[in-house]
Amino acid sequence: KAGVTQTPRYLIKTRGQQVTLSCSPISGHRSVSWYQQTPGQGLQFLFEYFSETQRNKGNFPGRFSGRQFSNSRSEMNVSTLELGDSALYLCASSSSRQGAVDEQFFGPGTRLTVL
Amino acid sequence: DQQVKQNSPSLSVQEGRISILNCDYTNSMFDYFLWYKKYPAEGPTFLISISSIKDKNEDGRFTVFLNKSAKHLSLHIVPSQPGDSAVYFCAASGIGAGNMLTFGGGTRLMVKP
Numbered sequence: 167k168a169g170v171t172q173t174p175r176y177l178i179k180t181r182g183q184q185v186t187l188s189c190s191p192i193s194g195h196r197s198v199s200w201y202q203q204t205p206g207q208g209l210q211f212l213f214e215y216f217s218e219t220q221r222n223k224g225n226f227p228g229r230f231s232g233r234q235f236s237n238s239r240s241e242m243n244v245s246t247l248e249l250g251d252s253a254l255y256l257c258a259s260s261s262s263r264q265g266a267v268d269e270q271f272f273g274p275g276t277r278l279t280v281l
Numbered sequence: 282d283q284q285v286k287q288n289s290p291s292l293s294v295q296e297g298r299i300s301i302l303n304c305d306y307t308n309s310m311f312d313y314f315l316w317y318k319k320y321p322a323e324g325p326t327f328l329i330s331i332s333s334i335k336d337k338n339e340d341g342r343f344t345v346f347l348n349k350s351a352k353h354l355s356l357h358i359v360p361s362q363p364g365d366s367a368v369y370f371c372a373a374s375g376i377g378a379g380n381m382l383t384f385g386g387g388t389r390l391m392v393k394p
Contacts, residue, residue, distance in 0.1 A: 274322065
């Protein structure tokens with residue numbers, strides 16, 4: 167099975183711009199979660215999508231949004247970028263049962279740099 | 282306020298010896314705990330997990346111990362191998378929270394040949 171893929175792998179943007187990151191889960195996985203990793207805050211949960219619906223949401227401002235398509239692929243969008251948004255954005259997929267904790271398979275991440 | 286803490290940022294161990302990585306949590310609603318390993322330029326990889334109804338779970342060289350009264354868990358790797366050198370994260374999930382994980386800050390393990 168192919169693993170979780172994320173595109174692009176690296177991205178440079180300037181403050182005020184917006185960015186869209188893409189994640190393709192493992193075939194058959196219906197849950198996609200997004201995490202932000204920074205040196206100061208570590209790995210933080212952004213949101214989880216399951217069957218095109220947001221199932222869980224972390225404590226991030228509304229500038230961070232996401233969506234999931236019918237083929238389970240997911241995108242996350244960050245609008246009005248700030249310097250502090252520079253981070254590694256990780257996507258994880260799982261087969262997931264409602265309310266259960268499943269083994270999540272992580273992609274390699276997208277490294278976003280905001281100048 | 283960090284709900285999951287890994288107080289040792291790094292750990293160095295000799296090959297063949299035991300590696301013990303520790304994790305503390307503060308949220309009593311956490312009921313499921315996981316350990317992930319991360320190599321540079323790769324995403325985290327799941328290692329082992331434990332439910333709050335257990336106090337020990339074993340998988341090969343990896344054993345996780347949970348002490349609920351102390352809100353403490355540890356990962357034991359025996360014997361340690363150079364390929365185990367990586368950053369290890371503990372993570373926790375609350376009751377009904379499913380895949381919404383809260384991660385610790387990570388511990389960098391270096392296993393010396």
